Every structure is written in C-alpha cells, then in structure tokens.
Amino acid sequence: MRGNELKPRIGFFGRRNVGKSSLVNYLAGQQVAIVSDTAGTTTDPVRKSMEIGGIGPVVLVDTAGIDDEGELGALRVQKSMAALAEVDLALLLYTEWGEPEEMVESWCRDHGTAVLKLRSKAEPFDREALIAAIRAALPESAYRGRSLLGDVVGRGDVVVLVTPIDSSAPEGRMILPQVQVLRDLMDLHAEAMFCQPEELTTTLASLKEPPRLVVTDSQAFKRVAEVVPEEVPLTSFSVVLARQKGLFDDYLRGTQTIAALQDGDRVLLLESCTHNVTCEDIGRVKLPAALRRATGKDLQFDILGGGTPLTTLEHPVAAYKLVIQCGGCVITAQQVRARLLPALEAGVPVSNYGLALAWCNGIFDRATRIFQ
Numbered sequence: 356m357r358g359n360e361l362k363p364r365i366g367f368f369g370r371r372n373v374g375k376s377s378l379v380n381y382l383a384g385q386q387v388a389i390v391s392d393t394a395g396t397t398t399d400p401v402r403k404s405m406e407i408g409g410i411g412p413v414v415l416v417d418t419a420g421i422d423d424e425g426e427l428g429a430l431r432v433q434k435s436m437a438a439l440a441e442v443d444l445a446l447l448l449y450t451e452w453g454e455p456e457e458m459v460e461s462w463c464r465d466h467g468t469a470v471l472k473l474r475s476k477a478e479p480f481d482r483e484a485l486i487a488a489i490r491a492a493l494p495e496s497a498y499r500g501r502s503l504l505g506d507v508v509g510r511g512d513v514v515v516l517v518t519p520i521d522s523s524a525p526e527g528r529m530i531l532p533q534v535q536v537l538r539d540l541m542d543l544h545a546e547a548m549f550c551q552p553e554e555l556t557t558t559l560a561s562l563k564e565p566p567r568l569v570v571t572d573s574q575a576f577k578r579v580a581e582v583v584p585e586e587v588p589l590t591s592f593s594v595v596l597a598r599q600k601g602l603f604d605d606y607l608r609g610t611q612t613i614a615a616l617q618d619g620d621r622v623l624l625l626e627s628c629t630h631n632v633t634c635e636d637i638g639r640v641k642l643p644a645a646l647r648r649a650t651g652k653d654l655q656f657d658i659l660g661g662g663t664p665l666t667t668l669e670h671p672v673a674a675y676k677l678v679i680q681c682g683g684c685v686i687t688a689q690q691v692r693a694r695l696l697p698a699l700e701a702g703v704p705v706s707n708y709g710l711a712l713a714w715c716n717g718i719f720d721r722a723t724r725i726f727q
Contacts, residue, residue, distance in 0.1 A: 362404065363497035363687065364414045365489060366442035368435060368459050371420030373448045374475040379403065379417045381480065400438045409490050410498050416442055421455040437664045439468060440693040441686075443497035444489065448475040466693045469494055497687055503539040503595050504568070507588075507725050510544040512567035515559070519552055519575050531684040532592035536570060552578045559583070568725065570595060573709040574637050577716040588725040589718070593682035593709025598726055600683045600691045602705065607723065609704030610714050612677060613646065618653045620676040622646065623668070625694065626660040627686045638681055642708060649715035665697045673701040681708050 367375040383405050401417040418438050419431035436458075439445060445463050447470055449456050456472075463470045471492040473480075508514060518533050529537075540547045548566075550558040552575045559566070565587050571579040573591040583589050597606055616622070624638050643656045657670065665672050672678075678698040683691045695705050713722035 362412045362414045363410065363444070363493060364402075364416055364442040364690075365444045365446060365493065366400075366416040366418060366438055367446050367448065368418055368421060368439070369448035369475065370422040370450075370455055373420070373450060375420075375448055376401075376417050378446075378448065378473075378475075378480065379415050381482065382485070383415060400434060407486055407490065410493060413493075413498075421459060433666075436462065437666060439463065439466070440664050441690055442468065443687055443689045444469045444471060444493045446470075446489070447472045449473075450475050466696055468689065468693065494689070497689060501599065502543065503536055503599050504545075505539070505543055508540065508543055508545050508567055512543075512545045513548065513562060513564075514540055514545055515548045515550065515555070515566045515569045517552055517555055517569065517571035517575055517579050518549055519572050532596055532682055533572075535684060536592055536595060552582075555579060555582045572637075573712040574641050576712055576718060576722070580716065580718045580721070585721075590722045590725060591709040591713065593707060594713065594722055594726075595709075596682040596684055597680075597707040597709060600688045602692060602695060603726070605695075605699065605705050606707045606710050607727075609677065610706040610710045610719060612704040613650060613706070613711065613714050616646075616650050616652050616654060616676055619655060620652065621655045621657065621670065621674055623665075623672075623675045623678045623698075624656060624658045625665075625678060625680045626658065627681050627683050627691075627694075628661065637712075638708060642679070642712060645712055645715040664694065671701075672697050672703055675703050677704050677706060679706045679708060679711050 367379055369375050379401070383403050400419075403415045404412055405415060407413050416438055418435040421432055421435055423429070423431045439459070439462055445459060445468055447456060447459055449472065460470055460472075462468070469492050471488060504514070516533065516536065518529065537547055545567075548558060552571075559582070565584065568588045568590070569579065569583050571589070571591050573593045576591060580589060597603055624642065626638055639658055643654070647654055657668070659665070659668065675698070678695065680691065680695060698705050710719065710723070713719045
C-alpha cells in the first residue's frame with residue numbers, strides 16, 4: 356500500500372564532519388553517502404531506502420552540516436533545514452551542544468517532529484541498540500496509518516468508487532488514492548464496485564439496496580452528485596485522505612472562507628508530487644477555474660509543486676488569503692502538517708483540493724456529512 360514517498364523518513368542532522376554520513380552507511384549496511392575527513396562533503400540531501408524490523412521500509416535522509424559557512428554554505432544549511440519538513444524523525448548528532456543543535460531541536464519542537472539526540476564519536480554505536488532507539492522514537496503514526504473508512508464502513512457494506520479515466524489518469528493503472536481506498540475496503544471486508552461517471556446510473560440500478568457510501572474523484576463531484584440519491588452518503592477520495600492526514604478541522608474551517616475571497620486575492624495551491632501536467636489537471640487547471648467560477652472573482656493563483664516547502668515562495672505566506680493542499684496521497688501526515696504549519700501560524704486559512712471542489716459545486720456539507 357505504501358509507495359516510496361509514503362515510507363517514514365528518518366533524517367540525520369548535525370554539524371559538518373560529525374559523522375552523519377558514516378552513521379547512514381552503518382545503518383544501511385552499504386556506502387550510500389560519501390564519507391571524508393573534509394568538512395562539508397555532503398552538499399544536497401541524500402536519500403536511501405532500507406528495512407527496519409518492527410517498522411518496515413523507511414527512507415534515511417543524510418543532510419549537509421547545519422554549521423556550514425559562506426554563501427554556498429548558507430544554501431546548504433537552508434536545504435538541510437528544509438529537509439526537516441519531510442522527516443518523521445530527526446536524528447540529531449552532536450559532539451558538543453550549541454546554537455546549531457538548538458536551532459534544529461527548536462524547529463522540531465515547534466513543528467511536532469520527533470527528535471532522537473545522539474552524542475557522536477563518544478563510543479562506537481551498537482547497531483541493534485541504535486535501531487531499537489529509532490524504533491522507540493519514531494511515532495507509530497508514521498508507519499501505521501489508521502483505516503481510511505473503518506469508522507463509517509463495515510464488513511459486507513457496498514461502496515461504489517467512481518473513477519473517471521481521462522488524460523490525467525496514469526496509463527494502465529489507477530491513481531494512488533483510489534488504490535489506497537480500495538485496499539482499505541478490502542481490509543474492512545467491504546464490497547467495492549468501480550465505475551466511471553457515465554456508468555454510475557446503471558451501477559446503482561444494479562444494486563438491490565443503496566450503497567453504504569459513494570466515493571468519487573473530486574473533479575466529477577457535480578456529475579456524480581446529480582445521480583446519487585440525497586440519502587446516500589457521498590464524498591471524494593481527496594476528502595477521505597484529508598481526514599486521515601490530520602488537520603481536517605482546519606480544512607473544514609478554511610474551506611468556508613472561500614466565500615469571502617475578493618478580486619485580486621492570492622491563493623496558493625500545494626502539490627505533494629511531481630507529475631505531468633495536462634489540460635485536465637485537477638490542481639493547475641480545474642480547481643482554479645472552479646474557484647473563479649464559484650466566487651465570481653478574479654483570483655490570483657500560485658502553485659508550489661513536488662513537496663517544495665513554503666519557505667521557497669516568492670511572496671510571504673501571509674500574502675495569501677487561502678492555501679489549498681492536494682490530497683497528500685504520497686506524503687505522511689507529519690509531512691502534511693509540517694508543510695502547512697507556516698500558513699496556520701500566519702493565520703492563513705487552509706483547505707484541501709477535494710473540500711474546495713465540493714464547496715465550488717455546492718455540495719460541501721454533503722461531502723463531509725458522513726465524517727462529522
């Protein structure tokens with residue numbers, strides 16, 4: 356069920372030449388990162404997947420020294436600090452404690468990221484003891500996600516999954532949120548039925564009883580809502596994932612501020628993955644069009660893709676009237692939270708693709724009713 360991006364991430368942070376790369380190689384059992392006595396050997400973050408017993412697959416993230424100097428050094432420090440936003444556990448190595456270490460620990464404390472502090476080079480690390488310490492420090496929520504629908508769907512319930520196939524759908528396979536919801540329904544021993552929007556009327560008519568739930572791709576909300584009887588719960592894959600990733604209450608409040616948007620207001624759209632953009636792209640094409648149409652306002656949109664942190668924006672976060680996060684199917688709940696926290700701290704409302712599209716189609720209350 357987990358893709359590479361959904362693996363828990365363990366980041367290695369500390370000053371130059373403190374032993375971060377050596378420890379990554381030691382844990383991975385192979386030379387992943389270049390090791391040298393020359394300070395500053397690691398420049399950009401280096402990532403390596405491995406398996407940890409009791410946790411499963413994880414990604415180790417080696418970073419540049421947090422005390423690097425000079426113009427290039429400052430950029431390396433910036434990249435290391437940006438990497439904090441993607442990790443579920445920060446492993447902080449130190450030989451002496453000072454301002455650089457306090458900077459990392461303070462960031463983690465403010466953003467709710469777990470920290471494991473290790474005194475480096477004092478004595479050789481015992482691999483099993485180190486893995487046990489990582490296992491104890493890594494939040495269980497990072498590798499054991501709760502059920503997507505377990506509190507609203509039970510054994511034997513019929514759930515209809517409406518999955519449009521257009522130019523933005525991957526060739527020969529389903530998109531990840533659809534696969535995740537299907538797997539969850541299988542684990543719940545529910546019955547899943549797939550169809551495209553144009554087949555939905557026939558699919559519903561073939562059932563002896565109404566389904567427990569209909570889940571649709573957000574871009575088909577309007578068409579599907581017109582077909583599904585009002586008494587049948589309806590939501591979207593993006594809304595389901597938004598609830599699992601946390602911040603759902605913030606999304607609910609933030610989405611309703613769409614009604615207050617005015618001409619010239621700036622809206623930030625956050626993508627968590629890198630993908631080919633088509634004329635039917637939900638975030639870059641359909642969502643901006645839907646928001647302009649629903650509000651009747653000339654809104655300005657900025658798009659931040661590939662999980663890039665908000666600190667790289669041309670405009671300050673406070674300049675935005677709304678930040679809208681994608682479903683986040685390829686990142687963990689901690690990564691979603693860390694990415695959106697600057698907006699929340701600045702008092703900027705946050706929403707989610709599915710919830711925003713539900714609002715634009717006039718079915719926001721219906722799409723969230725089953726979860727409230």
